[in-house]
Amino acid sequence: MPADLHVHSTASDGTTRPADVVREAAAVGLDVVALTDHDTTAGHDEALRALPPGLGLLRGAEISCAAGGVSLHLLGYLFDPTESELAAALETLRTSRTGRAERMARRLEADGTGVTWERVRQLACGTVGRPHLARALVEQGLVGAMDEAFTPAWIGTGGRYWEPKAELDVVRGVELVVRAGGVAVFAHPAADARGEVVADDVVVAMAEAGLAGLEVDHVDHDEPARRRLRGLAAELGLLVTGSSDYHGGNKDVPLGAHTTPLDVVEALVDRATGAELVRG
Numbered sequence: 001m002p003a004d005l006h007v008h009s010t011a012s013d014g015t016t017r018p019a020d021v022v023r024e025a026a027a028v029g030l031d032v033v034a035l036t037d038h039d040t041t042a043g044h045d046e047a048l049r050a051l052p053p054g055l056g057l058l059r060g061a062e063i064s065c066a067a068g069g070v071s072l073h074l075l076g077y078l079f080d081p082t083e084s085e086l087a088a089a090l091e092t093l094r095t096s097r098t099g100r101a102e103r104m105a106r107r108l109e110a111d112g113t114g115v116t117w118e119r120v121r122q123l124a125c126g127t128v129g130r131p132h133l134a135r136a137l138v139e140q141g142l143v144g145a146m147d148e149a150f151t152p153a154w155i156g157t158g159g160r161y162w163e164p165k166a167e168l169d170v171v172r173g174v175e176l177v178v179r180a181g182g183v184a185v186f187a188h189p190a191a192d193a194r195g196e197v198v199a200d201d202v203v204v205a206m207a208e209a210g211l212a213g214l215e216v217d218h219v220d221h222d223e224p225a226r227r228r229l230r231g232l233a234a235e236l237g238l239l240v241t242g243s244s245d246y247h248g249g250n251k252d253v254p255l256g257a258h259t260t261p262l263d264v265v266e267a268l269v270d271r272a273t274g275a276e277l278v279r280g
């Protein structure tokens with residue numbers, strides 16, 4: 001199996017520790033895995049220390065961005081995590097996530113749901129996100145499954161207990177990743193089941209800012225969306241990636257569910273100057 005380029009761990013809203021992510025990646029036969037937690041690189045060191053022989057680790061992050069009021073996610077790979085502008089931007093995003101999760105939790109608490117900020121904080125050992133609140137709602141029996149929490153009655157975007165979080169302008173996001181020596185890939189550009197998605201002009205602007213690729217093979221894209229995105233990538237000279245967006249027990253998709261060919265991984269690695277692909 002080739003490469004899975006979008007994976008979450010307990011450093012954000014996955015349920016698998018970074019060390020276990022790389023062990024599982026080797027066990028399912030992946031050649032390369034990318035660790036891309038939301039707005040953080042905190043899991044990288046643990047993953048590196050546990051890297052099984054032969055497995056390649058692509059260090060990255062999934063950055064919370066927006067364009068014209070629409071939320072979107074940018075995958076940054078192999079950037080220098082000590083580069084000050086990008087590091088500061090990521091820290092701002094994480095700080096905002098904490099305040100926003102606390103506001104959501106306290107409103108749930110005030111309404112007598114049994115969900116508490118203390119419990120949500122316990123569930124999040126890294127970057128806090130809505131999945132931690134969703135899990136607390138499941139624990140209280142208020143919803144039957146995590147999915148049901150992402151609805152208007154609860155914490156779905158724009159929903160009753162939803163609060164916005166800080167997001168980075170996506171063109172600036174691409175520029176910051178590139179300036180830090182990294183490569184940028186637009187994560188699940190057509191995942192419209194979760195909310196609004198951006199039109200092609202935003203992808204064009206991202207490409208002009210130095211975007212390297214589009215994540216096309218993703219569970220949230222149906223076949224027509226993938227065909228359309230492949231066409232757009234060809235038109236703009238962008239690479240095409242595929243990945244599981246693995247979240248452990250917080251999502252149904254297994255590690256390696258969608259993958260990226262190794263020649264595409266090589267092209268990404270060749271463009272990066274901020275960090276290297278490390279082989280165990």
Ligand code: AMP
Nearest residue numbers: 013038128129130131146147150194247
């Ligand atoms: P946040 O970044 O805190 O706004 O939370 C977004 C995260 O929640 C995504 O990265 C997914 O992991 C998860 N998520 C979003 N929508 C759903 C959904 N409908 N069902 C389950 N998980 C979801």
Ligand code: ZN
Nearest residue numbers: 008013038247
């Ligand atoms: Zn997530």
Ligand code: FE
Nearest residue numbers: 062073187188
């Ligand atoms: Fe995402």
Ligand code: FE
Nearest residue numbers: 006008062245
């Ligand atoms: Fe993700």
